[in-house]
Amino acid sequence: MNPLIPLFVVIPLAGAFLIMIIGRFIEEFNKYFTSLVLLFLTCISFYFLFTTGEKIFVYKVGGWEPINSVPIGIYMVMDGFTVIVVCIINLIGFLSAFYSISYIKRYTAGNYFYALFCLMIGGMNGVVLSGDLFNIFVFLEISVISSYALVAFGVESNELEASFKYQILGGLASFLILFGIGFIYWKTKTLNIADIKEAFSSGYNKTTYLFIQILLLSGFGLKAAIIPFHAWLPDAHSSAPSPISAMLSGIFIKAVGIYVIIRLFFNMFVISESMAILITTLGTVSMVIGVFLAIGQWDIKRLLAYHSISQMGYVVMSVGIGMILLSRGAKSEIASLAIAGGIFHLINHAAFKGLLFLNAGAIEYTTGTRNLKEMGGLAKSMPVTSATSFIASMSISGVPPFNGFFSKLIIIIAAIMAKFYLLALLAVIVSIITLASFLKFQRYAFYNKSDNNKNQNIREVPFPMVFSMVVLSIICVLLSLLVLPEIRHAILTPAIDILTDPVKYSTSILVQ
Amino acid sequence: MDLTISIIVGFMILGALYAIHARDLLSSVIACGLVGYSLVICFLLLKAPDLAIVQIVVDTITLIIMVAVVLDSSREESYFKLDSQGYISAITAVFLGLMLLYFYSVSIQSLDVLGKSSLRMAKHYIEGATQKTGSANLVTGVVFDFRGYDTMGEAVVLVTAVLGVLTILRIKGKK
Amino acid sequence: MKGMTIIVKKTTQLIAGMIFMYGIYVIVHGHLTPGGGFAGGVVIAGSFILVTLSNGGDFMKLLKEESGTTIVESLATILVIVIAVSGFLFGTKIFFNNFLPKGIVGHLVSAGVLPLYNIFVGTEVAASIFIIFLSLIIFKEESKG
Incomplete structure (x- = not known):
């Protein structure tokens, strides 16, 4: 048992409470301590990224060994897919925390901000690392409740309203998830994901099984904001402080939404064609409708929030195509390609959407407005923000040298090889509309000449914000290296293997 | 009963x-x-x-x-008086609730009565948990020892909620 | 907010201590009888709330208590985590391990670390519930004045 695995949860939680105690007596303690904690976590997550490979680490909390191969304690599981998500959580978390050092100066109660930030990171790490269904729910609540508070951190009336809407829909989602978990416990009398797979393999009633799947899909779909469950996302993501928007859009909807959906539907349930078609349809609908909702927006952060829905649609659609192919039995290579495209796009989206929200925060920090019509000519006064946001815009629109191009290309190729020509066509069209939308963003924000003299004495943002944006833009360019065979084989292939193999996950956990 | x-x-x-x-x-x-x-x-x-x-x-x-x-x-x-959109939302909510109830009643028919069949995981808690944890109260033994990690999470959920309340109830957000 | 009549105040003075002691009893005997950290913590918070409600809080004094309660709460939670982590350092070196000797089943000092968990979770719950109550009063008065 690797003793480093529980540190991902323990360190952020302990850090949050240390901030609440020591931060009262020492000024400035909170900001540097948070960055240090997250830097340390990023280092150990990258250590795991390079050492995990095909292995599956299982940590039995409390040292309770299984009896007759039925687990009685809680398991933490680290495998090829987990490690990728853990890496992006801690990396984007570190950069957002570093960015906050100067951004959050304008707000009161910095201690609360950083404590809730650490709790959110700890909750997400707990969700991703957990191998136990109820444990997933507990840590999901930690991260979700802290995000409710962080969305309303500015305590303006519109922010409180967005947070209230988010709380109601989030509460509904938690109810559906808990209901589904209760049903699973009723049916199988166990909570461990691998053991549930074993228990279901001995036979199940079809109606009950379908009901559980629908409950969990709608619960986690609400957290992931797949259309038609998207109503809370544009308000919540646009009214939060910008580093929190980057966290919510960049990693939160992936860690507690998409990751859990993929994990449960590939490794816990038996893949069925009807569910796979449903998931693909939901993904396609979010991809298309999200971009059409985005194109008319003039508020930068709302525009970016709607694009999050659309880009998550790509991920869900591509993973859904993989599920359809797997459920038909044949062509596992094309299925692997589709799932690879989905996971690759998930990683890329974390990088460029995090960067875009940080850019939006920088613009708001200097000009004080989020309306595109009131900006203009910022390219001269804010060169770094302009350059990094250009890289991010080109990445999200899928322009060749950047990372978004390769992941979208893989998704489209997989759709064509699987003979879903309509989906491939839609993916191309949505990509073009995304490009148009981001050209509008670039032109109005950075290149248009502005009439008023208000924008004359604008200067570049302080160092911590510049540092985070530059690092993320470098990551955006470097991530396209993931398409090279050697690197892809080292990082993406273990994740795909664990998802496509129907029994590898459960057997290798229960044997250990 | x-x-x-x-x-x-x-x-x-x-x-x-x-x-x-x-x-x-x-x-x-x-x-x-x-x-x-x-x-x-x-x-x-x-x-x-x-x-x-x-x-x-x-x-x-x-x-x-x-x-x-x-x-x-x-x-x-x-x-507030309901307008037409409010009525549509209310009807949709009632419809979805009834659908949930219907599927619930259909899908519980194949399930056994909870607690009356052989338990897969909890069986090992009941048999000899007192010796394993040393706690006379079985519930505390399960809550703090077998699933102590969950309980730590629940305690943290409570603290998170309190921090959230303190954050949202501030009077001034920006300096 | 104002206090209540002298009858209520006197009765509260007599009762609050007993409620507090009962909360401590529930927490300490959590591993022997039904109850435990969560239930006992809420009982303790109840005794504090009773005193605050009947005597009425002077607003400035309450503000000080709010910060003290936050510290107690954070400290208690961090101690829970410290005990969990100390499983790493002692015994079989496993996170959340019950590393202390189990003792005789049924005695007050038994069951390893479980009574310690109960005590710290109880402290944390009491502080949390009391802080929610205080913050609802304090911030209301602050917005008036």
């Missing part, structure tokens, strides 16, 4: 419905109390004293806090 529990659950549903419809917030809060205390009796009848104790103290404290808040602020609920 099934009949008793059914009657109590019926009371709970009536209390919840009244809590939504009452114009006076104080009577709405007290109707919520009815739901909570009925749940305590259900837990006692189902032989779960630990849950009953937690439920009764939490319900009492919540009731006290809610009554204090309602008495200090306004007792009248602000009332």
Whole structure:
């Protein structure tokens, strides 16, 4: 048992409470301590990224060994897919925390901000690392409740309203998830994901099984904001402080939404064609409708929030195509390609959407407005923000040298090889509309000449914000290296293997 | 006993419905109390004293806090008249709720009565957990030892909620 | 907020201590009888709330108590985590391990670390519930003045 695995949860939680105690007596303690904690976590997550490979680490909390191969304690599981998500959580978390050092100066109660930030990171790490269904729910609540508070951190009336809407829909989602978990416990009398797979393999009633799947899909779909469950996302993501928007859009909807959906539907349930078609349809609908909702927006952060829905649609659609192919039995290579495209796009989206929200925060920090019509000519006064946001815009629109191009290309190729020509066509069209939308963003924000003299004495943002944006833009360019065979084989292939193999996950956990 | 529990659950549903419809917030809060205390009796009848104790103290404290808040602020609920979109939303919500209820009733038919069949995981808790954890109270043994990690998470959820309340209730957000 | 009549104040003085002691009893005997950290913590918070409600809080004094309660709460939670982590350092070196000797089943000092968990979770729950109550009063008065 690797003793480093529980540190991902323990360190952020302990850090949050240390901030609440020591931060009262020492000024400035909170900001540097948070960055240090997250830097340390990023280092150990990258250590795991390079050492995990095909292995599956299982940590039995409390040292309770299984009896007759039925687990009685809680398991933490680290495998090829987990490690990728853990890496992006801690990396984007570190950069957002570093960015906050100067951004959050304008707000009161910095201690609360950083404590809730650490709790959110700890909750997400707990969700991703957990191998136990109820444990997933507990840590999901930690991260979700802290995000409710962080969305309303500015305590303006519109922010409180967005947070209230988010709380109601989030509460509904938690109810559906808990209901589904209760049903699973009723049916199988166990909570461990691998053991549930074993228990279901001995036979199940079809109606009950379908009901559980629908409950969990709608619960986690609400957290992931797949259309038609998207109503809370544009308000919540646009009214939060910008580093929190980057966290919510960049990693939160992936860690507690998409990751859990993929994990449960590939490794816990038996893949069925009807569910796979449903998931693909939901993904396609979010991809298309999200971009059409985005194109008319003039508020930068709302525009970016709607694009999050659309880009998550790509991920869900591509993973859904993989599920359809797997459920038909044949062509596992094309299925692997589709799932690879989905996971690759998930990683890329974390990088460029995090960067875009940080850019939006920088613009708001200097000009004080989020309306595109009131900006203009910022390219001269804010060169770094302009350059990094250009890289991010080109990445999200899928322009060749950047990372978004390769992941979208893989998704489209997989759709064509699987003979879903309509989906491939839609993916191309949505990509073009995304490009148009981001050209509008670039032109109005950075290149248009502005009439008023208000924008004359604008200067570049302080160092911590510049540092985070530059690092993320470098990551955006470097991530396209993931398409090279050697690197892809080292990082993406273990994740795909664990998802496509129907029994590898459960057997290798229960044997250990 | 099934009949008793059914009657109590019926009371709970009536209390919840009244809590939504009452114009006076104080009577709405007290109707919520009815739901909570009925749940305590259900837990006692189902032989779960630990849950009953937690439920009764939490319900009492919540009731006290809610009554204090309602008495200090306004007792009248602000009332909005439903427009056409509101009616559509209400009808959709009722429809979805009925659909959930229907699928629930269909899908529980194949399941066994909870607690009366062989348990896969909890069997090993019941057999010899006292020796393994050293705790005479089996519930504490399960909550703090076998699933202690979950309990730590729940304690943290409570702290997170408190920090969230303190954050949202600030008067001034920006300097 | 104002206090209540002298009858209520006197009765509260007599009762609050007993409620507090009962909360401590529930927490300490959590591993022997039904109850435990969560239930006992809420009972303790109830005794504090009773005193605050009957005597009425002077607003400035309450503000000080709010910060003290936050510290107690954070400290208690961090101690829970410290005990969990100390499983790493002692015994079989496993996170959340019950590393202390189990003792005789049924005695007050038994069951390894479980009574310690109960005590710290109880402290944390009491502080949390009391802080929610205080913050609802304090911030209301602050917005008036």
